[in-house]
Amino acid sequence: MQLQEIARVLRSKNAGPCLVTFDLIFDRSEDFERVRSQVARLRSEVAARYGRSENEVRVIDYAPAQAVKITIPRDIMSGDPGDRDVYGAQQHAPLLEIEV
Amino acid sequence: MSAIERLVNEFSGGRRRPLRVLGASGQLGYGIPTPALNEGLRRNPDMIGCDMGSIDIGPHYLGNGTMAPTRVGAKRDLRKVLKAARQLDIPLIIGSAGSAGAAPHLEQTVDLVREIAREEDLHFRMAVIPADIPRDVVKAAIRTGRVHPLDTMPDLTEEEVDAASNLVGQMGVEAFRRALEAGADVVIAGRACDTGIFAAIPIMLGFPAGIATHMAKIVECASLCCVPGGRDTILATLDDEGFDLESMAPNRAATPSSVAAHSLYEQADPYEIREPAGRIDLRNVTYTALDPRRTRVSGAAFEPAQRQTIKLEGARSVGHRALLLCGAADPRFIARHEMILESVKAVVRDLVCEDTEEDYKLFFRVYGADGVRDWGAAPDPLPREVFILGECIAPSAQRAEEVVRTTKQYLLHHGYEGRISTAGNLAFPFTPPEVVTGSAYRFNVFHLMEVDDMASLFPVEIEEL
Numbered sequence: 001m002q003l004q005e006i007a008r009v010l011r012s013k014n015a016g017p018c019l020v021t022f023d024l025i026f027d028r029s030e031d032f033e034r035v036r037s038q039v040a041r042l043r044s045e046v047a048a049r050y051g052r053s054e055n056e057v058r059v060i061d062y063a064p065a066q067a068v069k070i071t072i073p074r075d076i077m078s079g080d081p082g083d084r085d086v087y088g089a090q091q092h093a094p095l096l097e098i099e100v
Numbered sequence: 101m102s103a104i105e106r107l108v109n110e111f112s113g114g115r116r117r118p119l120r121v122l123g124a125s126g127q128l129g130y131g132i133p134t135p136a137l138n139e140g141l142r143r144n145p146d147m148i149g150c151d152m153g154s155i156d157i158g159p160h161y162l163g164n165g166t167m168a169p170t171r172v173g174a175k176r177d178l179r180k181v182l183k184a185a186r187q188l189d190i191p192l193i194i195g196s197a198g199s200a201g202a203a204p205h206l207e208q209t210v211d212l213v214r215e216i217a218r219e220e221d222l223h224f225r226m227a228v229i230p231a232d233i234p235r236d237v238v239k240a241a242i243r244t245g246r247v248h249p250l251d252t253m254p255d256l257t258e259e260e261v262d263a264a265s266n267l268v269g270q271m272g273v274e275a276f277r278r279a280l281e282a283g284a285d286v287v288i289a290g291r292a293c294d295t296g297i298f299a300a301i302p303i304m305l306g307f308p309a310g311i312a313t314h315m316a317k318i319v320e321c322a323s324l325c326c327v328p329g330g331r332d333t334i335l336a337t338l339d340d341e342g343f344d345l346e347s348m349a350p351n352r353a354a355t356p357s358s359v360a361a362h363s364l365y366e367q368a369d370p371y372e373i374r375e376p377a378g379r380i381d382l383r384n385v386t387y388t389a390l391d392p393r394r395t396r397v398s399g400a401a402f403e404p405a406q407r408q409t410i411k412l413e414g415a416r417s418v419g420h421r422a423l424l425l426c427g428a429a430d431p432r433f434i435a436r437h438e439m440i441l442e443s444v445k446a447v448v449r450d451l452v453c454e455d456t457e458e459d460y461k462l463f464f465r466v467y468g469a470d471g472v473r474d475w476g477a478a479p480d481p482l483p484r485e486v487f488i489l490g491e492c493i494a495p496s497a498q499r500a501e502e503v504v505r506t507t508k509q510y511l512l513h514h515g516y517e518g519r520i521s522t523a524g525n526l527a528f529p530f531t532p533p534e535v536v537t538g539s540a541y542r543f544n545v546f547h548l549m550e551v552d553d554m555a556s557l558f559p560v561e562i563e564e565l
Binding site for chain 1: 155156157158159160250251252253356357360361363364365366367368369370371385387418461463465470471472473474476493540541542543546
């Protein structure tokens with residue numbers, strides 16, 4: 001199953017100007033549990049898709065919202081010359097097709 | 101007696117009652133929907149707060165000293181909340197004035213407040229709290245190892261401190277509290293933690309700091325914590341054990357899951373909120389539905405910091421920016437666009453650098469291929485059309501314009517291999533397709549500074565209107 005098939009919310013946004021953070025929010029607890037149980041694999045998928053090392057990828061599960069949060073460094077700081085997404089709100093697309 | 105003095109007196113005898121806090125706007129200047137604001141005012145609130153700024157909008161506003169919304173929009177919203185607060189005679193607190201909260205932003209905001217007061221015949225005590233941090237204070241802190249980089253920033257140097265066009269610190273609850281203790285009816289703060297706006301009064305009145313700060317963190321975004329999320333006014337009703345949230349727009353519901361999800365928003369860690377005076381631990385927070393539209397939140401705990409710190413933010417100029425806006429629909433051009441753009445870059449360089457050095461940067465973002473992300477590989481299949489945004493950053497506006505105008509001409513007529521569309525490679529939606537946008541900036545300060553004396557960094561200035 002792809003993340004985009006089970007997540008109600010799959011979004012990206014800056015967490016400060018140096019980091020971009022992804023929120024995956026699930027309606028069904030079994031989907032949340034399924035993703036939560038695969039954090040290690042999720043981390044390596046994200047690292048590969050965003051050109052980062054695994055230790056730069058932080059994954060936190062957050063049960064109160066049935067959510068998983070992933071945070072990585074931005075390639076270019078928000079608004080620096082050459083940046084393509086100052087708010088970081090459109091950096092989530094590489095996550096959509098990750099299989100879980 | 102000022103509004104805040106009355107509140108303090110009411111609570112000083114140990115008498116407790118719930119406190120009603122109205123979050124009127126999370127982005128003052130972009131419009132406050134009137135029906136929800138009016139509903140909020142009917143609920144007899146004890147204070148109104150508005151957040152006006154953020155670092156998320158990028159370095160331009162901080163560097164350039166300009167507001168993100170228009171002056172007209174900011175004045176319209178300020179008029180709404182000022183009239184409301186004075187009519188009810190309750191404190192109005194505005195944080196991160198003018199989008200980035202440095203001296204020019206604060207001055208523009210305070211000017212608007214003075215204008216409105218004159219036009220509406222409003223009279224009140226205003227406290228203004230600048231957030232500009234003196235350069236010598238930051239440099240002294242660098243020399244004693246009291247400035248630390250945030251996230252992926254490098255160490256701060258004295259050269260970067262001098263280079264910043266504006267350099268601010270985020271004030272916390274303490275600064276708002278001093279302003280309120282001076283009897284202010286209206287507080288206009290420079291760059292501030294959004295939580296300070298809403299947590300200062302509750303903490304003054306003896307509400308637990310953890311709960312008050314958690315409430316503040318949610319209501320500063322107005323009804324964004326609801327489903328559907330939006331910018332309508334929100335009401336928080338705070339007691340000593342927790343707080344109840346209710347959007348003042350009837351179509352928005354604060355549900356346990358929507359409020360919990362808000363803890364994720366623009367935060368790297370949903371389990372804590374970091375403040376100058378300490379951290380709020382959210383691990384034991386519970387969200388309970390009171391009814392389909394209202395949620396009760398409790399369980400946040402405050403842990404004081406060993407050392408008080410403030411976040412420093414600074415932006416420096418990196419030159420002047422000019423743009424080229426154009427599109428293409430020829431499949432041969434689209435297939436070869438990377439090579440074509442590289443060739444044109446070289447042609448332009450040879451022309452504009454005949455007797456000067458290459459003193460500019462020229463970027464292309466090709467929407468349809470890599471405008472939003474650097475994907476590292478060409479799209480497959482190729483898009484039917486592409487939009488090309490050329491961007492030059494150069495030491496002067498004239499230089500940047502020279503580069504993009506030259507680029508336009510040579511990209512239009514570049515003869516690439518396999519070309520059959522020999523009259524021109526580009527579609528211009530209008531002419532001139534070149535735009536000079538002004539100074540360009542980048543964040544060069546995003547650091548934590550240890551602070552012993554907050555009051556000296558964030559002085560409160562009182563003005564009677």
